[in-house]
Structure formats: C-alpha cells, structure tokens
Amino acid sequence: xxxxxxxxxxxxxxxxxxxxxxxxxxxxxxxxxxxxxxxxxxxxxxxxxxxxxxxxxxxxxxxxxxxxxxxxxxxxxxxxxxxxxxxxxxxxxxxxxxxxxxxxxxxxxxxxxxxxxxxxxxxxxxxxxxxxxxxxxxxxxxxxxxxxxxxxxxxxxxxxxxxxxxxxxxxxxxxxxxxxxxxxxxxxxxxxxxxxxxxxxxxxx
Amino acid sequence: xxxxxxxxxxxxxxxxxxxxxxxxxxxxxxxxxxxxxxxxxxxxxxxxxxxxxxxxxxxxxxxxxxxxxxxxxxxxxxxxxxxxxxxxxxxxxxxxxxxxxxxxxxxxxxxxxxxxxxxxxxxxxxxxxxxxxxxxxxxxxxxxxxxxxxxxxxxxxxxxxxxxxxxxxxxxxxxxxxxxxxxxxxxxxxxxxxxxxxxxxxxxxxxxxxxxxxxxxxxxxxxxxxxxxxxxxxxxxxxxxxxxxxxxxx
Numbered sequence: 001x002x003x004x005x006x007x008x009x010x011x012x013x014x015x016x017x018x019x020x021x022x023x024x025x026x027x028x029x030x031x032x033x034x035x036x037x038x039x040x041x042x043x044x045x046x047x048x049x050x051x052x053x054x055x056x057x058x059x060x061x062x063x064x065x066x067x068x069x070x071x072x073x074x075x076x077x078x079x080x081x082x083x084x085x086x087x088x089x090x091x092x093x094x095x096x097x098x099x100x101x102x103x104x105x106x107x108x109x110x111x112x113x114x115x116x117x118x119x120x121x122x123x124x125x126x127x128x129x130x131x132x133x134x135x136x137x138x139x140x141x142x143x144x145x146x147x148x149x150x151x152x153x154x155x156x157x158x159x160x161x162x163x164x165x166x167x168x169x170x171x172x173x174x175x176x177x178x179x180x181x182x183x184x185x186x187x188x189x190x191x192x193x194x195x196x197x198x199x200x201x202x203x204x205x
Numbered sequence: 206x207x208x209x210x211x212x213x214x215x216x217x218x219x220x221x222x223x224x225x226x227x228x229x230x231x232x233x234x235x236x237x238x239x240x241x242x243x244x245x246x247x248x249x250x251x252x253x254x255x256x257x258x259x260x261x262x263x264x265x266x267x268x269x270x271x272x273x274x275x276x277x278x279x280x281x282x283x284x285x286x287x288x289x290x291x292x293x294x295x296x297x298x299x300x301x302x303x304x305x306x307x308x309x310x311x312x313x314x315x316x317x318x319x320x321x322x323x324x325x326x327x328x329x330x331x332x333x334x335x336x337x338x339x340x341x342x343x344x345x346x347x348x349x350x351x352x353x354x355x356x357x358x359x360x361x362x363x364x365x366x367x368x369x370x371x372x373x374x375x376x377x378x379x380x381x382x383x384x385x386x387x388x389x390x391x392x393x394x395x396x397x398x399x400x401x402x403x404x405x406x407x408x409x410x411x412x413x414x415x416x417x418x419x420x421x422x423x424x425x426x427x428x429x430x431x432x433x434x435x436x437x438x439x440x441x442x443x444x445x446x447x448x449x450x451x452x453x454x455x
Binding site for chain 2 (some may be wrong): 015072166171
C-alpha cells in the first residue's frame with residue numbers, strides 16, 4: 001500500500017516541477033534555424049534613444065533630445081530589457097517585465113509620459129514567461145529566453161504577437177544561443193550580435 | 206493560388222479516415238479555441254500538455270487503481286484523454302504544430318494504452334496472456350500503419366480499439382462481468398490480421414536490392430483500375446435503382 005502512495009507523491013512532485021518550469025524545460029520550437037556563430041570583438045552599439053531606470057520610474061531620452069518619464073509600478077525592468085519598435089507606423093517602447101506578471105509590454109511613450117503611468121500608454125502585451133533580454137532593429141523584435149541548458153533567441157513580429165496576445169503567434173525564427181546564458185543582444189538588418197561577459201558572437205540571419 | 210497547408214505523415218489513420226481526421230481536428234480546434242487560447246496566452250505549450258497527460262497514468266491511474274479508488278481512476282483517465290485532446294488545438298492555434306509534437310502525441314497514446322492494459326493485468330482484470338497479446342499486436346499494428354503512411358501507402362481503414370478497451374475495463378470493474386478478456390481476444394485477432402496484411406504489403410512494396418528506392422506505385426495501377434471499375438458499376442446500379450423508383454407505377 002505504501003508504495004502506491006509513494007508513486008502518487010512522486011507524481012505530485014513531478015507535476016509540480018513541470019508546472020513551475022515547463023517553459024524552461026520545453027522551450028517553444030518554431031522556425032528553428034541553425035546559424036554559424038562567429039566570435040567577434042564588436043561592441044553592441046547603443047541605440048539612438050536612451051532609456052534609464054530610476055527605481056520604478058522609466059526615463060526616456062528621445063532622439064529629438066526631449067525627455068519623457070513615467071512610472072511602471074509593480075514591474076521589474078533592466079536596461080537590457082527595453083527596446084524601441086515600430087508597429088503599424090507607431091513607435092513603441094518594448095518593456096520586458098520580469099516581475100510577477102512576466103509580460104512584454106508595448107508602450108506608447110508619449111501617451112505614458114503625458115499621463116505619467118505605464119498603463120496609460122499601454123498599447124498591447126503578451127506573456128513572455130522566461131524572457132530576460134530584448135532588442136529590436138526597429139521592425140522586428142528579439143527576445144532571449146532563459147531555458148535549461150542554453151538560452152533560446154526568438155525573433156518576433158510584434159504586430160502578429162499583439163493580435164494573439166501570445167509571443168508564439170508572432171514568432172518567426174528561433175535559434176539556440178552560442179553560450180549557456182547571454183548578457184546582451186542586438187539585431188541589425190540581417191545580422192545578430194550577442195554577448196556574454198567579455199565574449200561576443202555574431203551571425204548572419 | 207491558395208497555399209496548401211502541409212500535412213504531417215506521422216499519424217496512425219487509414220487513407221479514408223485521414224480526410225475525416227483532418228476535418229474533425231479543424232472543427233475541434235474551432236470548438237476548443239477559447240480554452241486552447243487560454244493555454245497559448247499563458248505559454249503552456251502542446252508538448253507540456255502531452256507530457257502532463259503522459260504522467261497522469263503511471264503516477265496516478267496505476268496507484269489509485271491499486272488502492273481501489275476507482276472513481277478517482279476514471280477521473281484521471283478522462284483527464285488524460287481531455288489533456289491529450291488539447292495538445293493539437295494548442296499547437297495549431299500557437300502556430301507551432303510539427304512532426305515532433307505528432308511523434309510525442311503518438312508515444313503518449315500508445316503508452317496510455319499500455320499502462321491501462323498493464324494495470325488491468327496487474328490487478329487481475331485481464332489475463333496476462335490476452336493482455337500481453339493485445340499490447341503487442343496493438344503496438345505492431347500502429348508501427349505498420351505509421352510506416353505505411355510515411356511511405357505513402359496508407360491502409361484504407363483501420364479500427365483502433367484503445368478507448369473501447371478503457372470502456373470494457375470500466376464495465377468489467379463495476380458490473381462484475383468479464384467483458385475485458387473476450388474483447389482483448391477478439392481485438393488481438395483483428396490486430397494480428399491487420400499487422401499481417403500490413404507486413405505482406407510492405408514487404409511486397411520494398412525493393413529487393415539494398416538501398417534501392419521503392420519504384421512500384423501504391424496502390425498498383427491494376428488495383429486502381431479494378432477499384433474504378435467496381436465504383437462505376439456501383440454508381441450505375443445506384444442510378445438504375447433511383448430511376449426505377451422514379452418510374453410511375455401502372
């Protein structure tokens with residue numbers, strides 16, 4: 001009898017682990033491509049807009065030297081989890097929240113700046129789950145997700161992802177990172193540059 | 206020009222069932238859309254659902270059966286079937302349906318049947334010989350169906366008895382009438398027959414030279430001709446019958 005209860009207990013533990021880490025254990029695989037990573041000395045360039053964080057306050061210094069700031073209460077954002085992207089002709093700030101909700105928020109900075117709150121400028125969102133880095137070439141978006149074994153790099157069409165409220169829907173291409181955990185990522189026209197510590201790699205898409 | 210959706214060959218349906226299966230799958234996706242989108246938006250992937258469905262039987266169904274909590278067992282079994290049914294719609298709505306997922310689904314389906322049959326044997330509801338024979342013939346049958354689908358020479362129709370076996374086990378447990386063992390015997394004979402036919406056809410189709418490609422068309426042109434001939438005769442008979450019914454009675 002005791003063996004049956006033991007099997008059930010193991011089953012509960014396995015199911016609990018699956019519920020907790022299912023995204024890291026079974027990363028989404030769609031449009032998987034194998035790229036040839038080349039080690040490079042190139043530095044990942046800074047974007048034309050600067051985004052600074054002061055606690056829960058997000059300060060955006062735009063290209064036209066104007067400054068907007070708004071509060072993103074309840075979110076946990078790092079500078080490498082911010083990027084700008086153009087969706088349907090609108091320039092939006094992508095804010096990858098690693099707080100409790102784990103959403104990728106697309107924010108109209110002007111509207112958010114005018115009203116002072118992230119939610120006021122929120123145009124759309126999707127649940128990234130395990131994402132920790134984000135970058136953009138202006139149109140496409142790159143999300144890097146932390147998975148068991150090795151990070152996964154996803155290139156997303158934000159317009160499609162917004163429609164489905166799911167990043168899987170907008171997912172176009174994915175690839176496996178050249179090292180276990182990436183520190184930064186940058187996307188150019190047909191080139192992706194990633195770095196971890198002092199090492200950097202680039203690959204043609 | 207409309208783009209044709211790529212279809213997976215990794216399934217165990219006959220040629221006549223396949224079209225029906227794809228139609229039902231599309232309808233099921235539409236029907237389950239709200240709940241499936243709930244999973245898609247929460248990044249719960251079809252592989253996760255398949256794995257969860259897979260874990261339910263060895264870790265919950267089997268021990269609960271041993272503890273004689275039969276009601277809980279049936280709940281777990283139904284949950285296994287429901288979750289297994291959700292993985293396809295979730296993959297299609299998340300737009301990541303793939304052969305990898307199809308393979309996981311097949312393994313989940315077969316393992317589900319094997320675990321339920323082993324449970325029935327372990328706790329005395331199925332004779333070991335009949336249970337073993339049923340499992341072996343079922344697995345062989347599925348292997349041959351998949352092999353023939355991959356080689357584009359599918360069976361016309363194949364009856365798959367997994368869910369009927371679950372039902373027979375439920376009835377045997379609660380009605381105290383042995384329905385399961387006769388069912389296992391009859392279905393083992395049927396599955397043996399399907400496997401033998403599959404093996405003979407596959408062997409005939411494969412080339413006699415190592416590494417050579419299969420050259421013969423499937424089904425053979427003679428057989429296609431015969432089928433067309435029979436179909437035309439059936440159609441003519443049907444038309445004659447309709448015309449006869451339309452003729453006014455004197």
